Amino acid sequence: MNTYTLKVIEIKKETGNTVTLCFKQPGLKKIKYLAGQYLTLVFKINGRRYLRPYSFSSAPKVDSSLEVTIKRVPNGIVSNYINDEVKVGDVIEVLPPMGDFIYPIVSNIKNVFLWGVGSGVTPLFSLLKFILNEESLSDTQVHLIYGNHNIESSIFWDALHILQQKYSDRLQITHFHTCSQQKENTAISILGRIEPHQVLRNYESDKIKESLHYICGPSDLKNNIKTVLAKYDLPKENVLIEDFELVKNPKDFDGIETRKVILNFENKETELEVTKGKSILEAALDAAIELPYSCQTGNCSTCKGQLKGGKGKMIGIQERKDLLEDEYLLCCTYPLTNNVYIEI
Numbered sequence: 001m002n003t004y005t006l007k008v009i010e011i012k013k014e015t016g017n018t019v020t021l022c023f024k025q026p027g028l029k030k031i032k033y034l035a036g037q038y039l040t041l042v043f044k045i046n047g048r049r050y051l052r053p054y055s056f057s058s059a060p061k062v063d064s065s066l067e068v069t070i071k072r073v074p075n076g077i078v079s080n081y082i083n084d085e086v087k088v089g090d091v092i093e094v095l096p097p098m099g100d101f102i103y104p105i106v107s108n109i110k111n112v113f114l115w116g117v118g119s120g121v122t123p124l125f126s127l128l129k130f131i132l133n134e135e136s137l138s139d140t141q142v143h144l145i146y147g148n149h150n151i152e153s154s155i156f157w158d159a160l161h162i163l164q165q166k167y168s169d170r171l172q173i174t175h176f177h178t179c180s181q182q183k184e185n186t187a188i189s190i191l192g193r194i195e196p197h198q199v200l201r202n203y204e205s206d207k208i209k210e211s212l213h214y215i216c217g218p219s220d221l222k223n224n225i226k227t228v229l230a231k232y233d234l235p236k237e238n239v240l241i242e243d244f245e246l247v248k249n250p251k252d253f254d255g256i257e258t259r260k261v262i263l264n265f266e267n268k269e270t271e272l273e274v275t276k277g278k279s280i281l282e283a284a285l286d287a288a289i290e291l292p293y294s295c296q297t298g299n300c301s302t303c304k305g306q307l308k309g310g311k312g313k314m315i316g317i318q319e320r321k322d323l324l325e326d327e328y329l330l331c332c333t334y335p336l337t338n339n340v341y342i343e344i
């Protein structure tokens with residue numbers, strides 16, 4: 001896959017553990033992207049190459065630079081490296097923008113709900129700016145429902161406040177704070193976790209039936225929203241979900257053992273030991289085989305390989321109708337037998 005390099009022109013400290021990297025748009029070959037997509041950053045850390053996707057927090061036609069916002073993950077290799085080491089002037093390798101957490105090309109939707117927690121606000125912030133700025137969507141209402149510990153840990157708190165004032169007739173923000181110092185519920189924030197039914201009961205059901213929902217947050221939030229929305233018979237395509245992390249059910253690993261796998265990458269065969277619990281992609285990267293990948297959540301298909309022998313199992317992803325019978329996404333594939341042969 002082609003890669004580009006982008007120069008960091010500014011770093012914004014968003015909260016105690018989150019920064020925004022602002023990249024200069026190349027003068028000649030501008031990077032084209034859609035609000036809600038992500039950019040994959042490539043780093044060499046202690047001799048090993050790491051790729052990590054980060055959603056754009058900028059929006060095309062709104063922000064002149066390309067921006068991604070990165071929150072530290074405890075013990076996370078890349079998120080902490082970015083927060084600690086990346087400086088203005090650094091040149092960073094990136095993959096072309098990807099992702100389908102985007103606004104539909106044709107839509108007559110009048111109410112868009114953006115549900116997010118913590119760093120999950122990043123693609124929502126991009127979508128929110130895009131919708132508010134887009135002339136053809138000037139009669140679309142945007143409802144952001146945003147959960148955090150408190151005001152201090154809320155990424156884009158000030159920027160959201162400014163947008164709310166500017167677009168007071170089109171943008172409604174409901175903040176939920178689990179550890180706010182405010183003792184009582186106020187107009188600014190509601191104490192506790194996001195309660196979808198509490199939010200949606202403020203709207204007429206006709207409005208909700210024709211609304212569009214973007215969700216980027218933990219699986220319990222996702223499931224709660226889906227349960228509440230099920231009552232409104234919304235078309236499936238009106239609920240879009242972005243997962244930052246693959247949630248695996250330990251039960252799915254029953255029967256999975258450490259196995260030997262033959263990997264044929266670019267016509268070179270390597271025997272890999274895939275230890276129990278590791279995906280074939282992880283085992284290959286541990287063995288310094290630089291397979292292509294990006295999201296590691298079974299979404300982008302960059303890591304697609306063909307199973308030519310033995311049996312494998314994909315864990316943690318939704319059914320993918322676009323994959324042929326022998327096609328497997330190696331970021332979530334685990335060998336079930338000892339004679340697995342993968343070609344990529």
Ligand SMILES: Cc1cc2nc3c(=O)[nH]c(=O)nc-3n(C[C@H](O)[C@H](O)[C@H](O)COP(=O)(O)OP(=O)(O)OC[C@H]3O[C@@H](n4cnc5c(N)ncnc54)[C@H](O)[C@@H]3O)c2cc1C
Pocket residue numbers: 038052053054055056068069070071072073074075076077078079080099119122123242243244245295296297
């Ligand atoms: C499509 C997509 C868009 C993303 N956009 C953003 C974004 O805009 N901003 C952002 O900060 N992150 C975003 N992420 C997450 C990001 O790509 C990395 O997964 C995250 O920064 C952790 O990487 P790491 O190298 O620091 O952690 P690793 O070293 O890879 O992981 C360390 C440990 O943390 C756990 N972990 C990994 N990711 C997460 C996570 N997101 N939350 C909690 N625990 C985790 C792992 O299970 C592991 O145990 C996105 C992910 C995807 C798939």
Ligand code: FES
Pocket residue numbers: 292293294295296297298299300301302303304329330331332
């Ligand atoms: S890396 Fe994106 S699907 Fe595997």
